[in-house]
Amino acid sequence: MELICKLLSQGQLEEREFTNSKGENVKFASRGHLLAYGADRIYAETVQEAARSEAALEIDKLYVATLSFSARSWKDQQGKERIELRCIITKIIEL
Numbered sequence: 001m002e003l004i005c006k007l008l009s010q011g012q013l014e015e016r017e018f019t020n021s022k023g024e025n026v027k028f029a030s031r032g033h034l035l036a037y038g039a040d041r042i043y044a045e046t047v048q049e050a051a052r053s054e055a056a057l058e059i060d061k062l063y064v065a066t067l068s069f070s071a072r073s074w075k076d077q078q079g080k081e082r083i084e085l086r087c088i089i090t091k092i093i094e095l
């Protein structure tokens with residue numbers, strides 16, 4: 001999905017280690033962004049190398065953002081099924 005939006009905030013780079021499904025310890029990097037699309041507010045992230053290499057963006061400027069959405073289900077520690085919706089920024093350029 002591609003949209004024209006205003007950047008309201010850009011978070012700091014965050015990295016954390018986790019064990020993947022193959023049992024390997026890997027680092028996951030992400031940077032959060034709050035976007036305004038009309039009256040809607042969208043929280044989206046850049047991940048891995050895109051997050052690590054992303055320059056500081058200007059707040060309150062218009063950008064063209066390409067977003068990818070995905071959902072996954074998982075069970076929490078109490079065994080309750082949860083659903084996570086992710087919004088990933090695959091490309092963002094100033095308008």
